[in-house]
Amino acid sequence: MQLAVKPGQFEADLQPERRSVFQPPDRMLGRVIACDGSRATIASSIDSNAFQGPETWTIGRLISINLGTTRIVCLVYEMKATQEHWSETGPNPVHVQVELLGEVSESPGQPPRFRSGIGVYPSVGAPAHRIRAEDLTLVHDLGLREAVTIGHLTQDESIPATVCIGDMLSRHFAILGTTGVGKSSAVSLLLRKCVASRARLRVLILDPHNEYANAFPDRAVTIDADSVDLPFWMFKLEELADVVFRGRDALADEADILREVVYSARARYRAPAGQFSSRDLGASLLKRPLDGARDGVTEPATASSVDAPTPYRMKDVFAVLDELIGLHEQRWPRASLRSLKVRLEALHADPRYRFMFARANMIETMGPIVSQLFRVPDHGRPITVFQLGGLPSEVVNAAASVLSRLAFDLAVASQGAYEVLVLCEEAHRYVPANPELGFAPTRQAIARIAKEGRKYGAYLGVVTQRPGELDATILSQCSTVFAMRLANERDQQIIRSAIADASASTINFLSSIGNREAIAFGEGVATTMRLRFSELKPHELPSMAVVERKDGLWRGEPNLDEIIRRMRG
Numbered sequence: 001m002q003l004a005v006k007p008g009q010f011e012a013d014l015q016p017e018r019r020s021v022f023q024p025p026d027r028m029l030g031r032v033i034a035c036d037g038s039r040a041t042i043a044s045s046i047d048s049n050a051f052q053g054p055e056t057w058t059i060g061r062l063i064s065i066n067l068g069t070t071r072i073v074c075l076v077y078e079m080k081a082t083q084e085h086w087s088e089t090g091p092n093p094v095h096v097q098v099e100l101l102g103e104v105s106e107s108p109g110q111p112p113r114f115r116s117g118i119g120v121y122p123s124v125g126a127p128a129h130r131i132r133a134e135d136l137t138l139v140h141d142l143g144l145r146e147a148v149t150i151g152h153l154t155q156d157e158s159i160p161a162t163v164c165i166g167d168m169l170s171r172h173f174a175i176l177g178t179t180g181v182g183k184s185s186a187v188s189l190l191l192r193k194c195v196a197s198r199a200r201l202r203v204l205i206l207d208p209h210n211e212y213a214n215a216f217p218d219r220a221v222t223i224d225a226d227s228v229d230l231p232f233w234m235f236k237l238e239e240l241a242d243v244v245f246r247g248r249d250a251l252a253d254e255a256d257i258l259r260e261v262v263y264s265a266r267a268r269y270r271a272p273a274g275q276f277s278s279r280d281l282g283a284s285l286l287k288r289p290l291d292g293a294r295d296g297v298t299e300p301a302t303a304s305s306v307d308a309p310t311p312y313r314m315k316d317v318f319a320v321l322d323e324l325i326g327l328h329e330q331r332w333p334r335a336s337l338r339s340l341k342v343r344l345e346a347l348h349a350d351p352r353y354r355f356m357f358a359r360a361n362m363i364e365t366m367g368p369i370v371s372q373l374f375r376v377p378d379h380g381r382p383i384t385v386f387q388l389g390g391l392p393s394e395v396v397n398a399a400a401s402v403l404s405r406l407a408f409d410l411a412v413a414s415q416g417a418y419e420v421l422v423l424c425e426e427a428h429r430y431v432p433a434n435p436e437l438g439f440a441p442t443r444q445a446i447a448r449i450a451k452e453g454r455k456y457g458a459y460l461g462v463v464t465q466r467p468g469e470l471d472a473t474i475l476s477q478c479s480t481v482f483a484m485r486l487a488n489e490r491d492q493q494i495i496r497s498a499i500a501d502a503s504a505s506t507i508n509f510l511s512s513i514g515n516r517e518a519i520a521f522g523e524g525v526a527t528t529m530r531l532r533f534s535e536l537k538p539h540e541l542p543s544m545a546v547v548e549r550k551d552g553l554w555r556g557e558p559n560l561d562e563i564i565r566r567m568r569g
């Protein structure tokens, strides 16, 4: 870069720092000609021969303005040549707009320190210069917080980009970016770092595209609808109703019937054998509201008694339904009772719902399920990849709800013995911005982690390519955000409003940053940081489990049965 400004009064303040013999001896870039408090204009010039190269002005770079004992760190966000024509021979004057981010101060006997905000503003004429490598390091230094390297700064590849995993996790994080920019790869990288630095952490990935199985061959177990048990009795009534009635409208009273039937079946399971005659049941079912009516105890079917995750049997559910159908004095329309029974029988027999019904009554407690889902003990694999891609679409929401609820409950009940991170890919599906979309219990379960999880060690990671469609309150609970390329103006607006310290000029870069690049904001980083994630090895990259092609050829023989099964499923 050619220097536009002749040596002057500030030159004594400039301490040339030559990182290589090829670097110009002087760091000077230009001088401040205007400042309005948070921004400044710098007059500089560019020579035709030097308009490219590492030292030239570029948008997104940090530079500094030297004020003697302090150096103001600024971000370049706009520049413009001041003349209409471009001179090929002489220097071309330019005006560069910068945003003032913070300052590095030096006091005798103390190491230099960076802090956000400006104490001393630059005067007109103050020299702007290339930022020193050590200042750049200081700007992003996490101080006493535990720093984990996840890549390098875009501006200077020699400087590692670090995050504080503890703060990133405990206040939740989000990874946002358009398709193909590297979100899932970033997840893979971050999760590896998280489990490496926190032994008590368990991670549950809700993986709608079945792409993470390949990313953690050594650190994760993969479960899918064939290998997992989520017994129907663990579902809250609302979740069960979503599975039962999704895809069709419930007939009159069907939802109420389901509620009473579940309650009665649960009561039967608890009652000692032989104590419960069908006549008693019929009598009790005739009462309104339904009551327990055994041993003289009348207990209304409250939400908690219907939702308590205690087992009951499908056989009792069908028996109760039959008895209701056989009652003389009908409380419910027979058509609704029959329709519910048919629907439950169909689900019960459907092989796609095996994970809910097949072994449900062989499992009497939640112990083995929690142990399988949350890796207790972990045997060196603290990550569970739950492949939702194999589940019927109408069950995905309910399963996500059950799992998020369990994660929260485990963290609370373990009293600090375990921390649980729920990583939600395609989070806008579960917690959509539109309150009329999505599924209320899932939204509730995820919102609960976002709002209260921190106290108990339940954490949330959300990933989406459509931040505009994600519930804004969930996003605002994510205190660390990795914003990757986002071309859509509306999505940029969302980030701008969700992140307090996101300066307007930083957000403007989001439409043009490269793949694997991100701008990281918030609690987990020292200052807003533009970084490039480390390159993952091929075996660490997430990828679609079924579609495996190499050099245009299928690796191995594609399995047609498997393809058909998936098409149907």
Ligand SMILES: Nc1ncnc2c1ncn2[C@@H]1O[C@H](COP(=O)(O)OP(=O)(O)OP(=O)(O)O)[C@@H](O)[C@H]1O
Residues within 6 Å of the ligand: 177, 178, 179, 180, 181, 182, 183, 184, 185, 186, 189, 465, 515, 516, 533, 534, 535, 536, 537, 541, 542
């Ligand atoms: N850190 C990385 N190291 C190596 N390759 C990467 C990295 N990040 C991204 N890539 C490359 O970019 C491709 C796309 O990345 P990825 O699947 O993570 O994007 P995505 O944002 O999750 O996309 P989608 O929105 O479609 O899910 C990867 O298959 C990989 O080839």
Ligand SMILES: [Mg+2]
Residues within 6 Å of the ligand: 183, 184, 185
């Ligand atoms: Mg992805």
